[in-house]
Amino acid sequence: MAKPDKVQSTINSLVQLGNSLNEFLQQNRAQIPDFKDDLHQELQQHIQLAKHHNSWFTEDEILFCLQSWSEALTEKNLHFWLDQYTFKEKIAKRIGLVLAGNIPLVGLHDVISVLLSGNHVVAKYSSKDKLLIHWVVKFLMREDQSFANRIELTKDQLKNFDAVIATGSNNTARYFEYYFRNKPHIIRKNRNSIAILTGKETSADFANLAEDIFRYFGLGCRSVSKLMVPKGYDFTSFFEGLFHKKALLQHDKYTNNYDYNKAVYLMSSVKLFDNGFLILKEDQGLSSPIGCLFYEFYNSKSELENEISKQKENLQCVVGNPEFSSQIDTAFGQSQHPEVWDYADGIDTLDFLLKLN
Template sequence: MTIDDHKSHLVNLGKFLGQFQLTNSLLNPDIPGSEKFFQEMEQKIDASIHYNGWFNRENIVFSLQQWSKALTPENIQIWLDKYNFSNSGGKTVGIVMAGNIPMVGFHDFLSVIISGNKVLAKLSSQDQQLLPVIAAYLMHLDERYETRIEFTKEKLENFDAVIATGSNNTARYFEYYFKDKISIIRKNRNSVAILTGNETKEELEALSDDVFRYYGLGCRNVSKLYVPEGYDFDSFFKAMYKWNPIINQDKYANNYDYNKAVYLMSEFKLLDNGFLMLKEDESFGSPIGTLFYETYKDATDLDKILSENREKIQCIVKKNPANGEVNFGKTQQPQLWDYADDVDTIKFLLEI
């Protein structure tokens, strides 16, 4: 299978995923395989919500739509043009996927396929409905994928390399269990936003998407703010208000109430707007319903702090981003070439 074959199939996959909407999804019979798989995908979206209380249709459809926007001919070309695929492929790559947000392991799945290797995927029990439908769709487009994609519920065996994603605790297990294999082991990371006080209302409202999308469960979700000394949070809280309905989601509300009770009993100082708490804290990973924050005096000193903690950070969000930083509202809209932990997955796969 040539790289051009893969590109063509991924473009069709992007069109297929783009059909699914929050309401009134509409089947397009001109998309190859759509009539065969459209209804099955709708059913699996519903099943995903049933199996994972943190998944809802809004977030699943958001994920599908982002992948649809990513898988265009132009984006795929930009992503893959710099690589040489002439001598790649033929290896089996195990993928241990997380389940914190919908299809969180999809980029690894695509990367293994594109590199000409075989996928041996162990899905999270929290997110095991959607990807098998996508795999079946690809197999329908090209039967050669049938020998290149396998899912297992058992421990991984007979593989050449592995990509495993989990918490810091599971990463220690992965590092031991896969110590004799070529690997990418991903640990906990969190994202931060740097505010100056000069942000517009629109920029802060965009930041609210970075905070609340997927209930804040993704590594690309902003979980901590850096603000200048004396920062007035009034404009920030006003901008967050468009996400106020999130408190009506039971799992979010339960976590918010629990964490608030713990903080109050511990007599921590909080800023609270009824659905989001701000707590001054040096840590990066904040609980559900909470954002940690720290103040800074000097931007140079802050850059040093962030540099020293780079392995704990997935995204840095700020006004006028540069050097890999991210603009407000874009953390959950990564491009195909935005690799997790800044590790070039395609390069890794081409070298195994």
């Protein structure tokens, strides 16, 4: 389906971004990397700086993020995503974005969506993730000079915008709802992901589930923070399947959180399962702290599905074997591999942007 020239030009720039990231990653894997592109050299410097600026942004996590975006930003993916929408020439709006900083480049999808909708980005970046988003914007501006007039990044309060997309905690969301009440808006709150176990999982399932739990140290809304398990479930195989992640203890901040939370629970005489780097705690809550995973028993499939339905507004992903239940939307190991058409909180951002008057 033919797109307006501005949209097609944006698609072309995004494809070039994906290609450039792929090229960077290939060069980075060399024993002695040789970055011939100045921006690739700058990206490598940003990666080193980012992990010192925010200790959760390790080199491994950033490279995983860049790999994911390099695979997502292809001509095929972008057209598959965008072909379901109708694009019309219109006067561009200034879209205020409040970007989160819990995982690397978590706000990039919003930036891309605004650009593809033909609107202008006015983004308040997070101090926790300022280096990588600035690099992406610099790359896009090199590809297409018109982006210099379409993208603004600021560390200050948003000003002069027509609509807003803001992401934050449940507490900040209440502030956002009030502050942006007179503008068209999308306000995202806390969401968590859960995994459903049946007792029939394989060692491969658990290895994949480990990725869903520990990628980005569990800080993403797509990170599994709770297990739903059948009554009387034996966690032995689960712990065995996760043991290859014990290197997490080499990360000081993760270890400090794990030790602290374990001490707090033990002082409260809370019953725990513990494998030396992950605590399992029976809890009805969804949001477990770092180094801990909540679990809850279910008695029947119908009881489980009813509980998930009640929690739908608080869930980002339901991980497990899709053959077990229609409520499961993500296979083991796939929660951290969203497609470009997978929207946070299930809200169609692009549809919202395209329908602005």
